Amino acid sequence: MDKARNLFITNSIRIKNEKISLKKETILSFDKEVGFSQFSKDAYKILELKYPKYHKMDSLCKLGILSSHILLLNQEIDADTALVFSNSSSSHDIDLKHKQSMENIVSPAVFVYTLPNIVLGEISIKHKLQSENVFFVEDKFNAELLLDYSETLLNSGKASNVVCGWLELKNDQYDVFLCLVSKNGEIPFTKENLEELYGIENE
């Protein structure tokens, strides 16, 4: 895949352990005791998201909206920017809530989130992306899959840019790595660089 040599990781974001980092620089950190619910509220305020729909979303979508908002701030992207996401637990967090509600009254506002790709729809709405979407479920962060699939989209002209990464949430524990891939930047879009950017932060 020779064309891949012209592709770069233009920007990247990491959210883990109450800490948000952009291109490896910590931009925001919270107390260790802060649970996901408070973290997502505080981060929304501090980052001035101003997107009221956020509060109606399930936790996985909040995490996706939050991270993509920071990642894409001041970036030039068009409607053909593809979304290539992955995680291990699918929509487990909201699945549990739906399961609990089945004993009583089931809410369509909960059920609608019981698919992992709903977050891709929420991000598409917010950033006006009418693009290729896919959600992969993998055991663990799989840089090769993200790289290979993103390359097929970019090299075949099915996408102009790609946002790819890992968006995991289970039992209130979150682990996010997203990157914007385009023809601009200094960090080559390679498996090694993806693994380095995912692996080194917050450990």
Place this chain on the structure above:
Amino acid sequence: MMDILLQEDSIISPLGFSTSENINAIKAGNSGLQFHANSRFQNGGFYAGIIDPTFLADEFSALGDAKKFTKLEQMMLLAIQSVLNNNKQIDLKTTALIISSTKGNINLWDNPQNFSEDRASLNSLGKIIQNFFGFELQPIIVSNACISGGLAVAIAKRFIQAGKFDNAVVVAGDLVSDFVTSGFQSFQALSNSLCRPFSKTRDGISLGEAAAAVLVSSEITKGDNIALIGDASANDANHISGPSRTGEGLYKSIQQGLKEAQLSASEIDYLSAHGTATVFNDEMEAVAFNRAGLNHVPINSFKGFYGHTLGASALIETILAKHSLLNNELYPSLNFEELGVSKPINIIQNLVKKELQTALKTASGFGGCNLALILKKINNG
């Protein structure tokens, strides 16, 4: 660009445990939808396409001990076994396994039987399937709502064209679980009787369960072959559970798919719609098909036969479109009554024998996702 072919395939559904049994049932006008008792419903139950677990276990006993595998696993393993039986030369060291499901073994949450808690996860499903046959490559699991089964085929094509592998077994499956049934019921999206796609009287979906598998390959075989020559997906960027009024994402995916296939809308012989039979979905599809200039193309929905099989539906319908082309047969859209969408479309009402070369398969799903696949008959002598 190399041809990407849809080779051996299999469908495991209430209509039968092979593709030919399924097609024979469709030609006979048989539906897999039946009334099933369920205390969630005021009238005591609902119509759905559910596989008899005893028949399934009997069929599965040729492969292994049915007690050691969940219902969904039995269905998906049977589908793959049938594909492999007819491709004995296939090398599992280099063949990819691509799995599509929305909720996998989620029914274990209601009834765990003797299975471990982790068995309900999609990753666990992937490992069971991988290990049963000995695929060496790590499975690729796609969970992208109701376009998953078709998107998995597109992903196979994209990876093969990029040179990642030459062959991929794509398998898709989903169950009618209380988890999903209760959710669609809360949306008031379920039909009170049998789903009636594109009809004036349509009142929602019927759920169904099924599994299917297909071998996607760049290796040419003799005779008539069906190639996947265009594929595209596009998000509506409009609403996460309601389809776009203008059919934006579906229209865009059709345009992109046709462009890759280097075909115009007038060159499409058959259109296999998503056709869930909800008021808004079918209307959206009719709008998108009209925008794309497909209003004269013979069109059907298979949901009247199967119900909506979620992550399996787009794969089953792609396989059926493939056989439509090979058999030169257009299958009727079951339960169709008077047209109930605002734009004209050409619903297939009876079995038609007709020379066919090209087909378009579309699907749409929650999260605003849409998919178009374009199939073409080619002859390799």
